[in-house]
Amino acid sequence: MQMVxxxxxxxxxxxxxxxxxxxxxxxxxxxxxxxxxxxGENFEAKFKCRACDTIWLHRKNKWGACEGFRLNP
Ligand SMILES: [Zn+2]
Incomplete structure (x- = not known):
């Protein structure tokens, strides 16, 4: 079976x-x-995965609460 x-x-x-x-x-x-x-008064930082080198963007709002991770576009 082939995976894409x-x-x-x-x-x-x-x-x-x-x-x-x-x-x-x-x-x-x-x-x-x-x-x-x-x-939008949010803050964003880059996280890098040591296992697969994927860059994620982590977003916080102006109160410092986590808004979740997004893949680096
Ligand atoms: Zn990874």
């Missing part, structure tokens, strides 16, 4: 909920940038 792989995500990244608030980073994710202001 469009992105090479590790299992931990595959199971990370996308854009779900209050999602903690999985154990292989580490912060690799500062939190910088983005539009």
């Amino acid at each position: 792989v469009t992105r090479t995500l590790c299992d931990a990244c595959l199971t990370l909920p996308v854009a779900v608030a209050a999602t903690p980073p999985h154990p292989e994710l580490h912060l690799c940038s500062e939190y910088i202001p983005i539009k």
Whole structure:
């Protein structure tokens, strides 16, 4: 059976909920940038996965609450 792989995500990244608030980073994710202001008074920082090198963007709102992870576009 042949699998079509469009992105090479590790299992931990595959199971990370996308854009779900209050999602903690999985154990292989580490912060690799500062939190910088983005539009809408939110802040965003890059996390990189040590297992598969995927870059995730983590968003916080102006109160510092987690707004979830998104894949780097
Ligand atoms: Zn990963």
